[in-house]
Amino acid sequence: MTVKKLVKTIFMTEILKGMALTLKMMFTHAVTRQYPKEKHPAMPGFRGLHALTRNAETGEARCVGCGLCAAVCPSQCIKIYTADSPDHKKIVERYEIEVLRCVYCGFCVEACPYAAVALTEHYEYSDYTREAFYMTKDKLLSNYDKYMGREKDQEYFARFWHPTSDDYRTPEDQPVFRGRNPQ
């Protein structure tokens, strides 16, 4: 044992160094976030509570009932029931998500060609019953109204999810058949 080491052992320099550090830390600001009082804003692209987006013009749900989201869902928590309307259009009768089974992977949003399903930034939705977490079409649409909003919706899809239908849209300058009465 060298003299230096002996001196270090006798005067416990390492413990004193540690004590200096803890004392210094006592006068720094705490890193605690006092959760219910101060909430951290969700980061952009946060995957929270589900919502069905509305069509900007009609105000109806954008969902066409193709079933891609239900097919891609790894926890199989999306159920879609479609029906035939009197004027022979396909209508989405029921669109249900069992939130308690969802793993928040976001595959449904990615798979949707029309950006019809979204994960909002809302994350405080604990409840006492399981029924509260069984999202019907109405509930999902009201989620959209409460937590998504139109501007937020636009930004959200443009930046993070980018509906696949955008990729395959015909360029505006390409001459194609655009229906009987193109605008």
Next chain:
Amino acid sequence: MNLLEQIFGPGSLDLLLTMALMLLKIVVVIGALMLHVTYATYFERKTIGHMQVTMGPMTTGWHGLLQPIADFIKLFFKEDIIPAEADKPVFFVAPIIAVFAAMASIAVIPFFDGFVIANINIGLLFILAMSSLGSYGVIMGGWAANSKYSFLGGLRSSAQVVSYEISMGLSLVGIMMLSGSLNVTEIVKAQEPYPFHMFLFSFPNFPQVIAFFVFIVSAFAETNRTPFDLPEAESELVAGYFTEYSGMRFGLFFVAEYIGMIIMACIATTCFLGGWSAPIPIPFVPPLFWFIIKVYFIIFLYYWIRATVPRYRYDHLMSLGWKVLIPLALANIIITGIVKVIL
């Protein structure tokens, strides 16, 4: 007045007055002590929290100030669970012994000149005796619950307390030699001639720095505080000797631990740091203030060490006690004696 003396004989009035005064002193001291115990827990959580860059209790009252009271109410109304296989009389009496032994020591501590419940001539010996009596509560509590964790905790605690009591007693011998008394008030008064009125810097006699170090380390071990909290090592023994205790019985052990801490801080203050005497003369500052400041500093040291130093291994703990602290304390006695004889 005369009637009293006629019935109980002459001098009975004086006796009655003395008893009333004594009772008043006890009430004041115990009240202050219990208040300190409750807020010592709060202060500990706050200090350690801030040292770990977190906040400690924040929700109950302003900055969590009512937290200790909430804790007390919770402990008081909690269900008192007694294990079916427990040795019941011993189980009941163990926490009472622990608290009693811890509280009795406060009787001989002088808070300022003349304010001491019992000014007895064997004050230091009384404190040492009471602190060893406290370990009976721990051992009995560990034995009575009939649980392996409590039992191991109790055994560890007894071994630890027995080892460290020797070094603690020996570290105080230097103080006894310098002051020539075991009376705690006399010890404080004997520190007057030295710099800062402390035995810690007792020039030209041998300064009691080594003794202070040995005393502080032994006091940590004696009160089962980190880094020597092996009797209640959470990772191995759940909660040590009071694993099976709940509700107010657990609370009593808890109170005993904190009173023990405060007592040790009081002894360190009176024996090494000069008690109520002011190290720097500032006018209009009462002596009680100096005493309390010194005690708070030692208590803060407890928390500071707890936030810094990890728990010792059991064999290291024993070898530190027997191979380092006791020889150091003995060396301190010899050197102090030689220097005192030469002077």
